Amino acid sequence: MNAAGFWLLAFMLTLYVLLDGYDLGIAIITPFVARTEEERLASIRCIGPFWNGNEVWLIATGAVLFALFPQAYASAFSGFYLAFMVVLWLLMVRGIAIELREHFPSRIWHDFWDACFFLASALLVLLFGVTLGNLLRGLPLDASGFFLGTFAFLLNPYALLVGVFAIAALALHGTAFLMLRLNGAPSDRARTAFSRLWNAVLAAYIIVTAWTLFLHDSIGEIRPFVIAMVTLSVASLFAIRVACTQKRELLTFLASAAFLATLLVATAGTIFPYLLPAYANSLNGISIYSAAPSSLSLITALVFTAVGLILLIAYSTIVWRRLAGKIQL
Amino acid sequence: MSALLIDRLQFSFTIMFHYLFPITTIGLAPFVAGYTWKAARHPEDGDAARAAAFWTKIFAINFAIGVVTGIPMEFQFGTNWARFSARSGSVVGQTLALEGVYAFTLESVFLGVLLYGKRYVPPMFHAISSVLVGIGTLLSSFFIVATNAWMQHPVGYHIGPSGKIELDSLAAVLLSPFALWAFLHVLMGAFIAGSFVVAGIGAYYLLSERELALGRRFLRSGVIVAAICTTLAAFPTGDRNAANVTTYQPVKLAAMEGLFTTQRGAPLAIIGMPDTKNGTLIDPIAVPDLLSFLAYSNFRANVKGLDAYAKTLWPPVELTYYAYHIMIGLGTTFSGIAFLAALLLWRGLLYRWRPMLWVLLLVIPFPYIANEAGWVVTEVGRQPWIIYGLMRTSEAPSSTVVAGETMFTLIGFAGMYFMLGVLFLYLVLREIAIGPGSRGAVRPAAEVTA
Numbered sequence: 001m002n003a004a005g006f007w008l009l010a011f012m013l014t015l016y017v018l019l020d021g022y023d024l025g026i027a028i029i030t031p032f033v034a035r036t037e038e039e040r041l042a043s044i045r046c047i048g049p050f051w052n053g054n055e056v057w058l059i060a061t062g063a064v065l066f067a068l069f070p071q072a073y074a075s076a077f078s079g080f081y082l083a084f085m086v087v088l089w090l091l092m093v094r095g096i097a098i099e100l101r102e103h104f105p106s107r108i109w110h111d112f113w114d115a116c117f118f119l120a121s122a123l124l125v126l127l128f129g130v131t132l133g134n135l136l137r138g139l140p141l142d143a144s145g146f147f148l149g150t151f152a153f154l155l156n157p158y159a160l161l162v163g164v165f166a167i168a169a170l171a172l173h174g175t176a177f178l179m180l181r182l183n184g185a186p187s188d189r190a191r192t193a194f195s196r197l198w199n200a201v202l203a204a205y206i207i208v209t210a211w212t213l214f215l216h217d218s219i220g221e222i223r224p225f226v227i228a229m230v231t232l233s234v235a236s237l238f239a240i241r242v243a244c245t246q247k248r249e250l251l252t253f254l255a256s257a258a259f260l261a262t263l264l265v266a267t268a269g270t271i272f273p274y275l276l277p278a279y280a281n282s283l284n285g286i287s288i289y290s291a292a293p294s295s296l297s298l299i300t301a302l303v304f305t306a307v308g309l310i311l312l313i314a315y316s317t318i319v320w321r322r323l324a325g326k327i328q329l
Numbered sequence: 330m331s332a333l334l335i336d337r338l339q340f341s342f343t344i345m346f347h348y349l350f351p352i353t354t355i356g357l358a359p360f361v362a363g364y365t366w367k368a369a370r371h372p373e374d375g376d377a378a379r380a381a382a383f384w385t386k387i388f389a390i391n392f393a394i395g396v397v398t399g400i401p402m403e404f405q406f407g408t409n410w411a412r413f414s415a416r417s418g419s420v421v422g423q424t425l426a427l428e429g430v431y432a433f434t435l436e437s438v439f440l441g442v443l444l445y446g447k448r449y450v451p452p453m454f455h456a457i458s459s460v461l462v463g464i465g466t467l468l469s470s471f472f473i474v475a476t477n478a479w480m481q482h483p484v485g486y487h488i489g490p491s492g493k494i495e496l497d498s499l500a501a502v503l504l505s506p507f508a509l510w511a512f513l514h515v516l517m518g519a520f521i522a523g524s525f526v527v528a529g530i531g532a533y534y535l536l537s538e539r540e541l542a543l544g545r546r547f548l549r550s551g552v553i554v555a556a557i558c559t560t561l562a563a564f565p566t567g568d569r570n571a572a573n574v575t576t577y578q579p580v581k582l583a584a585m586e587g588l589f590t591t592q593r594g595a596p597l598a599i600i601g602m603p604d605t606k607n608g609t610l611i612d613p614i615a616v617p618d619l620l621s622f623l624a625y626s627n628f629r630a631n632v633k634g635l636d637a638y639a640k641t642l643w644p645p646v647e648l649t650y651y652a653y654h655i656m657i658g659l660g661t662t663f664s665g666i667a668f669l670a671a672l673l674l675w676r677g678l679l680y681r682w683r684p685m686l687w688v689l690l691l692v693i694p695f696p697y698i699a700n701e702a703g704w705v706v707t708e709v710g711r712q713p714w715i716i717y718g719l720m721r722t723s724e725a726p727s728s729t730v731v732a733g734e735t736m737f738t739l740i741g742f743a744g745m746y747f748m749l750g751v752l753f754l755y756l757v758l759r760e761i762a763i764g765p766g767s768r769g770a771v772r773p774a775a776e777v778t779a
Contacts, residue, residue: 062403066426
């Protein structure tokens with residue numbers, strides 16, 4: 001049951017990355033592929049109706065973490081106090097930027113919010129990547145599971161590299177979504193940028209994987225399930241390339257989604273059963289067993305979350321189908 | 330300053346600023362849904378479409394600020410109140426997760442359709458989306474109020490072996506008597522604010538002699554809703570809340586009423602200033618025996634005063650007392666204004682009598698003050714407990730976060746929220762100045778591609 005809670009959270013977080021990932025990615029690439037005001041507007045309209053519904057997955061994941069594993073929620077959020085506050089502020093700036101940009105018709109107003117949108121989104125992705133990197137690397141925790149390190153500790157070279165990888169991967173994901181929804185000049189520029197981005201993702205992926213293997217003492221420790229996921233992710237990465245060359249836009253996007261999903265599941269499989277793994281093999285990590293409340297509250301939260309997610313996926317699908325299709329410039 | 334004090338300041342500042350926006354969201358949602366629905370059913374009614382477009386725009390600006398200021402609320406339990414979260418997460422996490430999974434999601438997904446989808450979906454789908462956004466806001470407020478109600482009156486739990494609070498029954502938490510009446514009272518508060526905003530903006534257009542047809546329409550629907558909701562806010566919802574406080578939190582009742590000494594036939598203080606040092610009300614105007622009657626339906630009933638409790642169990646008396654009297658005083662005034670306006674509307678005089686229109690325009694900010702004051706009574710009056718009778722507020726803050734860190738983020742929030750406030754006022758006042766006349770069926774160029 002505790003394991004079911006862990007995988008439910010992993011599922012929610014993965015869906016969050018797949019969904020909000022494309023709108024974060026679009027925020028990152030917009031300044032490079034959209035040159036005129038009309039193009040920028042069209043680029044943002046690709047995600048306009050969706051971004052809020054996507055971001056809500058992050059909020060819901062946080063809330064479900066609170067219900068399923070209160071100790072992990074309390075330690076993580078108070079331990080990384082400053083880092084979390086920076087993330088909150090960036091989320092706020094980003095939300096305001098996209099929602100308010102069109103409420104005032106003026107060049108300078110649009111430019112200002114576009115810059116905010118780009119910077120806040122890029123920094124957020126970097127920080128999300130850094131978080132993931134630190135989870136893979138392990139954290140210095142005291143015996144009751146509270147974080148002992150500093151903000152500077154979190155910004156170590158390995159985690160920063162994962163952050164850069166995250167920016168490249170989500171930019172690629174956003175580009176795939178942009179090509180799916182938009183025609184015209186921005187889409188053509190996106191296609192040109194796509195192969196360069198893909199090369200960057202491949203390079204970052206190789207370095208990150210090598211470094212991750214180096215962090216874990218022996219390859220024999222790695223679970224076969226994780227190896228399978230990583231293999232699938234490599235296959236998806238090449239599938240992205242092939243699908244893009246064949247101009248099959250939906251397939252490109254789906255392959256990119258598969259790439260991100262397999263990588264995240266592999267990460268979850270690596271840290272399982274820990275929610276916050278400890279650094280350098282100390283035993284203080286917060287696991288799904290040490291952080292869970294009574295089994296009754298775990299079951300209750302699992303059941304209503306599962307039902308709620310099924311409903312959410314159902315009505316989101318209806319809305320997506322209604323609003324899908326190409327945006328006209 | 331202690332870390333505890335700064336944590337409390339940060340929470341009260343961020344929640345009070347945030348709450349201004351949900352009040353408007355909840356309060357305007359019925360109007361947005363109503364106008365959108367009408368516009369979909371009666372395409373020939375151009376005014377309905379214009380009204381729907383106008384209020385959707387105001388709603389959207391408000392919702393944007395509400396969403397972004399709501400994000401820190403969800404996470405502050407963990408960042409600033411980690412010991413509270415670790416101990417009570419088994420219960421408090423449930424209701425917050427319910428909100429995340431059932432309410433936020435519904436709101437956000439269908440808000441996308443409401444704001445951007447008009448061109449892509451049939452009018453009825455658009456109208457239903459506006460209703461679903463409204464339902465999402467109601468669900469959201471229910472789960473939040475249920476969380477708070479549990480902190481006021483914990484039910485459906487047991488204390489585990491490690492001292493942690495463990496959930497026994499989610500149904501008991503959600504159906505707690507405290508939750509139901511507090512939720513309905515919160516709704517009435519928000520509807521009063523929303524209806525006075527709608528009526529007040531209608532009054533503004535009539536006073537400035539433009540948008541006459543829509544101005545009248547706003548006035549009419551605003552005044553009718555305000556008359557109904559001001560009544561329901563007092564009775565039964567306000568009355569039942571007070572009964573819950575009387576039963577479960579008698580020391581809060583004593584602080585609210587400024588009743589220092591236990592007595593038979595306790596008076597109801599209309600005004601007066603509490604002096605906690607000497608334990609009296611200064612310069613009171615009081616109605617004899619009325620408090621006993623309101624609390625126990627008996628003029629000679631014995632009501633416990635603050636003297637019945639150790640001083641360490643007193644909430645901050647002055648703040649609780651003033652907040653309560655501000656809420657009650659304003660609520661009574663709103664009732665009077667709404668009924669007078671309804672009477673004038675019925676006699677056909679409302680649209681012409683400028684003094685009444687001025688009153689309706691100037692009253693707009695006050696329901697917000699009353700709503701916030703009501704929450705101050707609830708929250709400050711709960712002190713020194715964070716979970717009533719179970720956990721003290723002083724035991725709740727994060728052990729790893731020091732005063733300096735919280736001060737830094739408090740300053741950060743203050744700066745950011747100041748800018749958000751300026752931005753909000755600028756954009757909303759601009760929309761009101763542009764007016765609803767140019768909207769609706771013929772949408773401005775900037776919106777056509779939306």
